[in-house]
Amino acid sequence: MSSTPRPAALIVRQASPPNLEMPFHTLDERITSGAGHYVRSHFPAPELNAQDWRLRLGGLVDSPLELSLEDLKAMPPHTLTATMECAGNGRLYLSPRRPGVQWDLGAVGTAEWTGVRLSDVLERAGVTPGALEVVLEGADCGTLTDPGRTPGEIHYARSLPLSKALDDVLLAYAMNGQPLTRDHGFPVRAVVPGWYGMAAVKWLTTLHVTGTPYQGFFQTVDYSFWAFRDGLSPQMVPINAMLVKAQIARPAPHDAVKADSSCEVTGAAWTGNGNVTRVEFSGDGGQTWADAELLDAPQPGVWRRWRALWQTPAQPGPVTLLARASDSAGRTQEDGYDAGRGGYMINFPLPITVHVQTGEA
Structure with missing residues (x-):
């Protein structure tokens, strides 16, 4: 991407436990650095050491x-590239x-993740019928009161359909070629x-194969x-x-852009x-749309960066991109938000307001 990104520093949305996000306007390379990748934590990070850690499967x-x-690590290693989005990404744009x-x-x-296929571990254990x-x-582990009250202290846990677990799920011990932080x-x-x-459960310690749908808190x-x-x-x-989604990286929200000029808009x-x-990109709040240029080859599960040239208005004032x-x-992103999703799966086109100014922006 030709425009120069600004220096990156994760934005602290919550200090403890850490919930940190990438300043999206710094998007440049297709692979996000480990230091620049968002962090989502529900409970405090446990103190684990490599020597004593065990993964139990039952x-x-x-x-x-x-x-x-x-x-x-003695099992066949595999590396895959995957785009990971928090289910609540973009929640700031919801009203109320x-x-x-x-x-x-x-x-x-x-990121590029290296580890062992979950299917290989399950094959070693031998999954039984049912x-x-x-x-x-x-x-x-910990307790929560939002969005609901946990029944005392619980561990973070999620389930996967067996078909997904046997497909492409990785038990990763490295990120971008380095041990996980x-x-x-x-x-x-x-x-x-x-x-x-x-x-993508972190600090993984337990795998349990079940014959009934898991009904845990998360x-x-x-x-x-x-x-x-x-x-x-x-x-x-x-x-x-x-869900399918495009986001604008630059110009960043509330940036100033020069009137009556060619502006490169970039995103993923x-x-x-x-x-x-x-x-598709719109420089007039959705009245008209034009195709953007895709910069990366298609790869399942991996974002494609894009760019578009926008001729800014001659008149100063706020503009919605x-x-x-x-x-x-x-599938194509649609206007409007499904309230049945609560604060999750936010994939309507997100409005980015910039300010057109005369003279140097």
């Missing part, structure tokens, strides 16, 4: 396992205000390509939404795959199913 398996970090961390645009990033889901539990889940975390970040009370299915009344279902777009196939993406599954 439930509907032939042979329960207890694996050390060295045991995992929704509960939860007030993320702006930067609770998203793309298995439906795999529950992933982390060492982090504590904030990013040292020593091992899950990476679930195409899904929102709540599925599967039902939190990270769930109302959906219409089978012609029935709305049902609460767990959040999973990322991603989707949880297939590839991004098109990004918008971007929208389409994907290979035939």
Whole structure:
């Protein structure tokens, strides 16, 4: 991307536990640095050491396992690139205000993850007939009162359908070629390509194969939404795959731009199913749209950076910029927000207000 990004420093949305976001206007490379990748924490980061850490696998398996970090590293390693977005990214744009961390645009990033395929670990244990889901539990624990009150102290845990667990899920011990940091889940975390970040359980210690749908707090009370299915009344279902979405990186919100000039607009777009196939840009609040240039080759589960040239208005004043993406599954971002999603899955075109000024901006 040709324009020069500003120096990066993670924005603190919550100090303890740390919830930090990337200043999205610093987007430049396709791979986000470990230091620049957003951090989402529900409870304080546990103190774990590589020597004593163990991963325990039980439930509907032939042979329960207890694996050390060295045991995992002795298995065939795999590296994948994945864009990960917090399910609440963009919550700041909702009105009325929704509960939860007030993320702006930067609770998203793309990294190269190295580890062991979850399918290889499950194969070693031998999944028995009747298995439906795999529950992933982390060492982090605590209590919450928002969005609901936990029944005392609980661990962070989510489940995956067995079909997803046997597909492309990684048990990662490295990020961009370096061991995981504590904030990013040292020593091992899950990476679930195409899904929102709540599925990527950090500080992973337990895998449990179950024959019934998991009904834990972060599967039902939190990270769930109302959906219409089978012609029935709305049902609460767990959040999973990322929706198609484009975001504008530069100009940043409330930037000043020079009137009657050519301005390069840059950003990124991603989707949880297939590839991004098109990004459109509007420099007049959605009255007209033009195709943006996609800068990266398509790669499932990985964002594509884009750019567009915008001829700014001759008259000074505020202007609303918008971007929208389409994907290979035939989906395009739509205006409006589904209130049934609560404060999650925010994928309507987000309005970026900039200020056109005469003279040097």
